[in-house]
Amino acid sequence: MHDYPLLFVIWLFPLIGALVLWAFGPQLKSLGGPIGSAMVGVAFVAALFAWNDATTGAGAHQALFAWLPQFVFGLQWDRISLVWTLIITGVGFLIHVYSIGYMAGDHAFARFFAYLNFFVFAMLTLVLSDNFVGLLVGWGLVGLASYLLIGFYFERPSAVAASRKAFVINVVGDIGILYAVFVIVAKIGAIGYGDVFANVAKFSPGELFAVCLGLFIGCAAKSAQVPLHTWLPDAMEGPTPVSALIHAATMVTAGVYLIARCAPLWNASSDARVLVGSIGALTAITGAILGCAQWDIKRILAYSTMSQIGYMIMGVGVGAFDAGILHFLTHAFFKAQLFLGAGIIIHNLADEQDVRKMGGLRRKMPFAFAAMLIGVLSICGIPGFSGYFSKDAVLSGTLAHGHPVMWAVGVLTAGLTAYYMFRMLFVTFLGQYRGHVDPSELGLRHPELAGTAHAAHAADEHGHAHAPAWLMSGPVALLMIPSVLIGWLDLGGDASPWGRFFEPVFGHFEPAAGTPPESLTSLVVLVLVAAGLGIAYARYGHPRALIEAIPRLREETVRMPAALTNRFYFDTAIDALFVRTSFVLGRVFGTIVDPLAIDAGVREAGFSAQWLGHLFRSFQTGLVRAYALALAFGAACFALYYVMIGAGR
């Protein structure tokens, strides 16, 4: 394979941007944003230029260096890397531009863009690497970038706690991948994807499942799958563009990437397919149910992200790889758009995130309304919008691969999605503006019930120096186009442009006989979506409901079931099982093991040295003649010994 240096342009420009902004940020001042955006833009253009080389044959490859003879590092450029790279750099570029407006006047403007550029570099490392170790490096680096950006407002304790939580949970996932890599190296002795996938047959079924499980633990942590999802809603502490880029469009889909990349492993292990598909379905419905109970606009979107990634994981998990990737693609666009739209609202309302205090924003912010409406229509799977095609592809793919239960859960989730997304839309945009209503009338006296205790934070985080409005609305407007149109790529199933694009990678799949036709399952989904939409309309959008909106929201806030406000007790359970046990263990070691075993040993060693020192000290009289006497005595003893031996012979 010949070298392909263009990959260096894609891969390293964001890194250069990050380093420059890190080093010279304070001097560059407001230039930091444009420089950071340009670096990602260059990478995007380079990726477009390299498109054809990814789709011809097995793609391109650039060798980097050999760590050990068998462990060669390199960059790989094929269809899967192409899709992810284009999203990371393309959507990433738009979000960089948006951030110039959103973060204008922030005292750490350049630091923000340095982190964002660093994230893009880390994510590209993850998707361009041609081996498992390089992937793990990228995997760790995106975790670091996520940690830095969630904790961007490090003067706010809740942000610091959220960033720490995200980092710790992601390290749990890293350990899973590390374990899988160990098994792979022990069994195959190579780390390159090509070498490993060519030797899948060397694994016993148990080992193969262990590898898949290890990899999936990593995916579950990174992609917020149950039960490792609890960091994602908290991660909304970061600035909104970060939520859009990292916690919606790109980083959280790394798990989808890894499973699609390791398709040969999943194809060979039906246990892994069932496990991953079930966890994906469970995540989808859990996220959707919890999404119904949120009041913070970013948390609603966070739970919907979790739910949609559940779909993707279910798709790639059961073997419908191209459907899962398609959902990643459409989701990247419409979810980025939803987050950026929410960012416009939050920005204009001086950092208010609670939808109960919004209302009637349709007239105040018509552009944000249009953006959110298109995003919601797309995520709900209304025919004609991108989300419809991809969600349909995932659901029919799940059914075609013979998992009717997961399919049913997915269909139910689709109905719930329509309900909570339109609930958010109606509560935010219809009726009267409630920003001046006394919070107690909305039931906000009970922040612990509302689950959005952190929502009201100081408005002075960024000084709201006003940048031109097009910087924020332009990227959102551009995102609307793919939000509507990109799904059409899948029109026509296997013969569609999308199906043909991935056929050389994943091969052709023939559904089992007796699988219901796609149109039928699609109809079931549509009925449930319509039902969800109808219920949301009756409760929040109907003119009669709008008149009594304030008492209604108060009622709902106060009456919210405890299981929902406590997010199904996942946090409580993790706290009780792991955090508390760690504290107890720490206390046991701190009060018993350390002072009595370890410290005592060290102390005793010191004391005995002291005692021996005292003993030997008394021999050192400093009298030369005494030493001479001792020498003579010793010599005499030797002499006596030899004389005795001589006498004994």
Place this chain on the structure above:
Amino acid sequence: MSVPPGAYVILAAVLFFIGVVGVIARRNPLIQLMSIELLFNSANLVLVTFARVWGNNAGHIFAFLVITVAAAEAAIGLAIVVIVFRKTRFVDVDEVAALKG
């Protein structure tokens, strides 16, 4: 064959004893250094004696080595004595006990 080897050995033992007593009993460092020379040379005497007895030259060579080392030792020892004398104005090894533990 004039003198038997045993006589040399006895002479060496006498010399050695005188040397040991000189080092242990005397407090003048110059006397002690001379006594140490006696110790060396008693050892040398034994070495050459047995070299002759066994017809092996190693003893002779070793004796030369000891003479060289003795010369170095005397040089260092005398230098130390001179330095100590400059500082303390008296020569009694029992008074020089700065290394007492």
